[in-house]
Amino acid sequence: MEGVVDHTMRQMLTKLGGIDRCVTEFIRVTNTRLPNKVFLRYCPELNNGGLTEAGVPVYVQLLGGNPEMMAINALQAAKLGAPGIDINFGCPAKLVNKNDGGSVILKQPNRVYDIISAVRNATPHSTPITAKIRLGFEDRSLLHEICQAVFEANTSELTIHARTKVDGYKPPAYWDAISDIRERSPIPIIANGEIWSIQDYQSCIKQSQCTDIMLGRGILACPDLAMQIKAFEYDRSHQKLGPQGILELLAQFSEITEAAYENRYVGNRVKQWLGYLRRQYPLASELFEDVKRLTFAEDISEQIQRYQSRMVSPVSLIS
Template sequence: MRIMLAPMEGVVDHTMRDMLTRIGGIDRCVTEFVRVTNQLLPRRVFYRLCPELKQGGTTPSGVPVYVQLLGGQPDPMAANAHRAAELGAPGIDINFGCPAKTVNRNDGGSVLLREPQRLYNIVSAIRSAVPTATPVTAKIRLGFEDHSLLADITDAIFAAGANELTIHARTKVDGYKPPAYWQHIHAIQAKAKIPVIANGEIWTPQDYQRCLIESGCQDVMLGRGLLTRPDLARQIQTLNRGETVTSMCWSDIAQHLAQFSLVTEEMYEAKYVGSRVKQWLSYLRQAHPMGQQLFEQVKRMRCPQEIYQTIEQHREHYLLTKAV
């Protein structure tokens, strides 16, 4: 049983990967996508999106980080995969799932699901371009408009030599609207000779259990659910051990949030720091009532230090209230 952290564009960058893997339970991360057009990208692009390459391709907690490529042309994709592998990427992941209109209009992401032969060509070219020991993985949706081509899509990826396949159990047209159709993964998983990873709408340990039953998979990828409950992967591990599942207390989550604000202050321009903290809080408040309270306190703040101090004061007040 493995748990992967989903590569959420504009959300799960190296700072978030570091924070969530410190909390624990995550077996692998994937970078935000490296956009490939028709040229070999300079090394600085890979280091910017995956600074973990400078530390052996892992987060500070030792969790491997695969480099994700997005593009529609086999040769440039293969050349950039080769470069990423040379720079020390533990694996190469291919994005065939992004539903964004801008990405799809520029021949990337889920629009390629309309043409299984193109998926084969891209995966095959990348597989040939990187060392045998470097895993090549792909992430797809059930299809573009519907799931009628799912068998053709997955057969193409299997035949091209991918080492693993993640399936987000919705089509491009479905976007992120619930539910996720895990049951459509089952037939693919049953015939696959490589690991198939289920993704979509896993918010709780109970969702995880239902996903395993309906999809037939052993491995899952968590995205928004892990941002909402930062210890969700750890909770799932506890469940699998047959132990009582307990949630991380709000004071600990707030402490991580405060640390996140300090790290992002060091890493980003001041005008972006508050946005990153508020972005994470917008997820946290979905499962934690105190998150909503804190969000209301900081939502209009722009000074990084003021945001940090407010989080710390909020946390101290929460601990005093709990102690009474």
């Protein structure tokens, strides 16, 4: 997720377990071959065989409307060791769409085919090429045509965000609209959109008929959601993350972020995560209020520590 799930967030979340694969933020492809440093900036995991520290593969995501340039850049990512390439046909941002990238391409299914097949043909067969779409741009009238284009281009897997571009991020997600596609698809279909809890997960797989799902904002609000889902699926026990666990994660995140970015960016990143966490954790709302005017890493860490010391129970203080 652009501006949110970078390598530091992937490191944090994959350590908690339950995640089988990550995708980078989208890398915008225009009319140049991007220098290696760009791929490495978006996906430093390429220096680690394309895996997070916890060993989870990270696919490099490309966005653009020029098949030839997409192919050239996909090959470069593959050469750098990307475990897979994901192509973004879902981004709704005005500026991105105006520059011929993301969901606007869904208006022309033949272009979806041209882009994916150019990328597929340019990259080694061992590199999976996956795609992510929405149900359509304005409406769902082209959904079957779009999916047919995806299948004919030899895509390995397709993720469907169960909303149109016009729906934006507004609930609900129309999981049932995926089931038709799933039924006739020759490739795995991954359902996405509005999965915030185990209950949402259950409804989503039931309505979409998919066995695999992609989590977006849900895992930022509830960092062990993937683990909760796996525990539920495999009938394993799992102790849900409590407020103390969340504070520990935030302290680690602040530290990792400080090592990766300039000090003055740490505050925004922690605040941004708190913005998602407060949906599930009242403590995150409280902490957000206390850090919202802070910028620097050390000030933020101090507040997190203050909350951590407040959480220590009287029993452990005297034991």
